[in-house]
Amino acid sequence: MQSELEQFRAMVRSVVSTEIEPHIDAWEAEGIFPAHELFPKLAAHGLLGLGFGPEDGGEGAPLEYQMVFSEELGRGNAAGVTMAINVQMHMATPSLAQFGTPALKAKYLAPAIRGEHVAAIAVTEPDAGSDVAGITTKAERDGDDWVISGAKTFITNATQADWFCMLVRTSDEGGYRGMSQIIVPADTPGFEVVRKLDKVGNRSSDTAELRLDGARVPVSNTIGEIGRGFQQQMSQFVIERLSACFSIAGSAEWALAKTRDYLKLREVFGEPLERRQYPVFKLTELSADVELLKALNEKMCRMLNNGEDITREATVGKLHAGRTYRNVADAAMQFHGGIGYMEESWTARYYRDARLSSIGGGADEVMLQVLARMDGYTV
Numbered sequence: 001m002q003s004e005l006e007q008f009r010a011m012v013r014s015v016v017s018t019e020i021e022p023h024i025d026a027w028e029a030e031g032i033f034p035a036h037e038l039f040p041k042l043a044a045h046g047l048l049g050l051g052f053g054p055e056d057g058g059e060g061a062p063l064e065y066q067m068v069f070s071e072e073l074g075r076g077n078a079a080g081v082t083m084a085i086n087v088q089m090h091m092a093t094p095s096l097a098q099f100g101t102p103a104l105k106a107k108y109l110a111p112a113i114r115g116e117h118v119a120a121i122a123v124t125e126p127d128a129g130s131d132v133a134g135i136t137t138k139a140e141r142d143g144d145d146w147v148i149s150g151a152k153t154f155i156t157n158a159t160q161a162d163w164f165c166m167l168v169r170t171s172d173e174g175g176y177r178g179m180s181q182i183i184v185p186a187d188t189p190g191f192e193v194v195r196k197l198d199k200v201g202n203r204s205s206d207t208a209e210l211r212l213d214g215a216r217v218p219v220s221n222t223i224g225e226i227g228r229g230f231q232q233q234m235s236q237f238v239i240e241r242l243s244a245c246f247s248i249a250g251s252a253e254w255a256l257a258k259t260r261d262y263l264k265l266r267e268v269f270g271e272p273l274e275r276r277q278y279p280v281f282k283l284t285e286l287s288a289d290v291e292l293l294k295a296l297n298e299k300m301c302r303m304l305n306n307g308e309d310i311t312r313e314a315t316v317g318k319l320h321a322g323r324t325y326r327n328v329a330d331a332a333m334q335f336h337g338g339i340g341y342m343e344e345s346w347t348a349r350y351y352r353d354a355r356l357s358s359i360g361g362g363a364d365e366v367m368l369q370v371l372a373r374m375d376g377y378t379v
């Protein structure tokens with residue numbers, strides 16, 4: 001008999017194969033997917049609220065359910081849509097769930113869980129990506145309002161978002177101090193989506209630049225403590241890295257299985273490619289990398305369920321997952337030969353999409369810097 005978790009996996013598989021897979025080619029071509037149509041469909045199955053408590057309108061499901069959801073999303077060559085869903089569930093909302101007031105959660109988190117609101121996370125700026133402490137977008141207090149001016153870039157879901165979880169400076173302290181997370185609704189006067197960006201991959205996900213010029217939002221839109229935004233964002237980043245590890249595990253497994261099928265079919269020098277040791281060893285080695293990632297994912301679930309800090313594990317995981325994803329994409333294209341380089345093959349989109357994994361959500365070098373500092377180096 002199937003366990004409850006396996007039944008859940010089958011349900012997710014069926015949702016992904018009916019609601020995403022038939023449309024993904026068109027969405028990739030259009031450079032956007034209809035988040036306001038898809039998200040309510042996912043929410044109808046409780047999928048957008050898996051990790052949130054029933055008091056916020058969520059499912060309060062064990063973390064393993066989020067892992068399975070992300071893995072199954074990863075299996076459909078729809079990395080752009082997977083990223084957008086991860087933003088909604090694991091990047092723009094965890095701080096709000098953890099630190100937001102009940103009123104703020106009722107206004108913004110509950111509709112996001114129902115799929116009525118599309119959420120985005122706005123940290124990166126034209127002059128500050130890896131170095132988050134370099135952000136300069138500033139909120140000045142005016143009575144009960146913040147008045148915000150500055151710019152953000154590379155923001156996922158931005159052209160469709162109803163609101164942004166934005167990291168801004170709320171004092172002149174500089175460095176890691178004096179930042180706050182503030183919810184900025186998309187219809188705020190003085191807020192503008194400047195332009196949608198044209199990306200190498202993940203094309204079904206919309207990414208845009210934002211400008212704020214005297215955008216006025218209530219101080220009650222501040223998530224958690226004023227001045228603790230950087231620290232809150234760092235713990236939100238840990239959940240973001242965890243979700244990347246989950247979806248890359250499913251995605252890499254899917255791509256390796258498809259490549260293995262191809263090795264069986266494709267004959268070179270009078271026999272199937274599968275009879276050649278090099279491609280078989282390469283796929284086996286990559287499968288071992290995925291197995292290590294999945295073991296780490298399960299460990300992170302156990303640790304989080306025990307209330308333990310997973311900063312180190314999520315950092316190691318993000319680094320390993322990003323590299324594994326890229327290596328799998330490279331091998332898949334290589335062993336498909338010329339047809340693998342054609343846009344008509346699944347390998348082309350997969351190759352373009354995978355490249356982001358070592359840049360977005362903290363580049364590999366940033367993961368190495370975090371780990372090196374944990375180990376006592378001063379780089």
Ligand SMILES: Cc1cc2nc3c(=O)[nH]c(=O)nc-3n(C[C@H](O)[C@H](O)[C@H](O)COP(=O)(O)OP(=O)(O)OC[C@H]3O[C@@H](n4cnc5c(N)ncnc54)[C@H](O)[C@@H]3O)c2cc1C
Pocket residue numbers: 087120121122123124128129130131153154155156157199202207356359360361362363364365366369
């Ligand atoms: C498709 C896409 C979607 C994104 N979505 C969002 C989003 O929704 N919200 C958001 O806020 N941001 C988002 N980002 C931004 C993303 O997180 C940043 O691009 C990333 O953190 C890198 O910052 P940067 O681009 O400014 O690169 P830089 O900080 O300029 O770094 C450039 C390169 O320098 C190297 N480097 C950086 N730091 C170090 C170091 N300490 N030691 C050695 N080498 C180093 C790395 O190789 C890095 O790639 C997105 C980016 C992309 C491409």
